[in-house]
Amino acid sequence: MxxxxxxxxxxxxxxxxxxxxxxxxxxxxxxxxxxxxxxxxxxxxxxxxxxxxxxxxxxxxxxxxxxxxxxxxxxxxxKAEASKPDINVGGAVRFNYTVADNDSAGKDRGGDLAFDTFRLNFDGEINDVILSAEWRWYEYMSVIHHAWVGYEFTDDLMARAGIFQVPFGVLPYNSHNFYFSSLYYVGLEDNYDFGVGTTYTPGDWRFDLALFKNDERKWGDGYASGALESYSANVMGYGETSADPYAEGYDASMTNTLAARAEYTYEVSDGFTLKPGVSVKYGQLDSSMPGAYYGSEKGDGDYYAAAAHLVADYDRWNVQLQYTDWEYDLDNADAESLRYGYYNAAYTGPLSANALTANVAYTMPVEWGPVSSLSFYNDYSLIFDKNNDFEDTYMNVTGMAVSAGGVYAYFDIINGKNQPFVAGGGNALTDDTGANTIFNINVGYYF
Incomplete structure (x- = not known):
């Protein structure tokens, strides 16, 4: 045409x-x-x-x-490609080998090997919304470790909601060993609660602010059910006597906790960095939370904790220092000790105390077959000036961590007094149970 x-x-x-x-x-x-x-x-x-x-x-x-x-x-x-979940699935399986100095039968057997943990991790993004979750299985319980969603408003500002780590003290851990420091056992290291929070990182500063409604335990499962099953050490009540955490007590759970943390990164020279910081948290104690353990509502009050901390990195060396102070003020003037629930057991702790932690580690890269690095450390923690003139708690861990491909192993010698999980230390940080030593190997495969 x-x-x-x-x-x-x-x-x-x-x-x-x-x-x-x-x-x-x-x-x-x-x-x-x-x-x-x-x-x-x-x-x-x-x-x-x-x-x-x-x-x-x-x-x-x-x-x-x-x-x-x-x-x-x-x-x-x-848009369809962006909306596809970009989630990485990982996990770990870990085993423990333990020999305790006061366990004669165990020593005669040459120690004991036991299953420790199996866990699954989910981390990634969906439509720019960040997701992170972890569930853990133990022989005696299965629990949530963390589960939160977040969003990065800018490169410097992030918000999250769900179960996440309380921003307090040296992060992410105030220790290098498998057993953490003594602060873990009073809920002041690697503790996870349910709330909302922000992290702001302008320049060399880091600021964290979070509001936690309550802890992450299983609620509403009936009397005593789930109250002890948690990864974190959570306050579940108090007693008018200091010894047995399973004896008659009164319910008291943490709620409406405000946590704030500030840290500054100072580059002293090439390879030498200092990170001074301060942390504080304040909250209420409530006796009417669901899933109560003791079934007695006489545990209202409030509490606070504050810490000054410093992390120093020089070449292959790492040093962690922290001073901590805390107090739980209950309406019942006869209260003597707190009751904690974690790892499917009950423990006691002081209503008020001070603590010092001093840790040092040296990491050495190697090329020994699959072994890529060795980390040598000594972690020391001391809880003192407790209420009711309770005896001091200390724990010293000397050890080595080995990294080999997907395997990460701890070799620890733990000496402690009045320290839970140390053989012979019982379930109390409030009674004089003497000092004991254990040797522990924890081997984990991460995938």
Whole structure:
């Protein structure tokens, strides 16, 4: 069609410029007729030119619509790709080997090997929303470790909600060994609660602010059910006597806790960094929370904890220092000790105390087959100036951590007094149970 139109245009142009144009001036009738035919032909050409322009316009519209449709399809595919969950699934399985100095039967057996933990981790993003969760299985319980969603408003500002680590003290751990420090056993190291929080990192500063509604225990499962099953050490009540955490007591759980932390990173020189910081948290104690353990509502009050801390990194060395002070103020003036629940057992702790932690570690890279690094450490913690003149608690852990591919292993010698989980230390930080030593190996495979 278009070729015919172009041919007609060419004929018209040729005729308009041929010698026939001069014939019109002679007045000859045939010439006049030819001129009329030429005029008609020109009009036809003009009509064809108009139709050609319309056809071109229609083609342009079709091409534009096709381009717009292709763009919509590309955006839809991009949105669909972005909405696909980008979640990494990982986990670990760990085992313990233990020999305790006061367990004669265990020593005769050459120590005991036992299953420790199996866990699953889920970490990633869905439509720019960050997700992190971990569930753990032990021989005696299965518990949530953490589960939160977050969003990065800017490179410096992030918010999260769910069960996450309380921003307090040296982070992420105030220790290098498998058993943590003594502060873990009073809920002041690697503790996880249910709330909302923000982390702001302008320049060399880091600021954390969080509000925790309550702890992460299993609530509402009936009397005593779930109250002791948690990864973190949670206050579950108090007693008017200091010794047996399973004796008669009164319910008291932490609620409406505000935690704030500030830390500054100071680059002293190449390879030498100091991180001084302060932490504080304040909250209420409530005796009417669901899932109560003791079934007696006489545990209202409030509490606070504060800490000054410093982390120093020099070459391969790491040093952690922290001073901590805390107090639980219960309405019952006869209260003597707190009752904690964690790892499916009950423990006692002081209502008020001070603590010092001093840890040092040296990491050495190696190339011994699959072994890539060795970390040597000594972690010391002391809880003193307790209420009711309770005896001090101390724990010293000397050990080595070995990294080999997906395997991470701790070799620890733990000496402690009045320290839970140390053989012979019982379940109390409030009675003089003497000092004991254990040797522990924990081997974990991470995937």
């Amino acid at each position: 278009m070729k015919k139109q172009l041919l007609a245009i060419s004929i018209g142009v040729a005729l308009g410029t041929s010698p026939l144009a001069g014939i019109a001036a002679t007045g000859d009738a045939s010439a006049e007729k030819i001129m009329q035919e030429l005029e008609a032909l020109k009009q036809r050409v003009e009509t064809l030119q108009g139709e050609l322009e319309k056809e071109r316009a229609r083609n342009d519209q079709i091409e534009q619509k096709q381009a717009e449709q292709a763009e919509k399809v590309a955006k839809a595919e991009e």
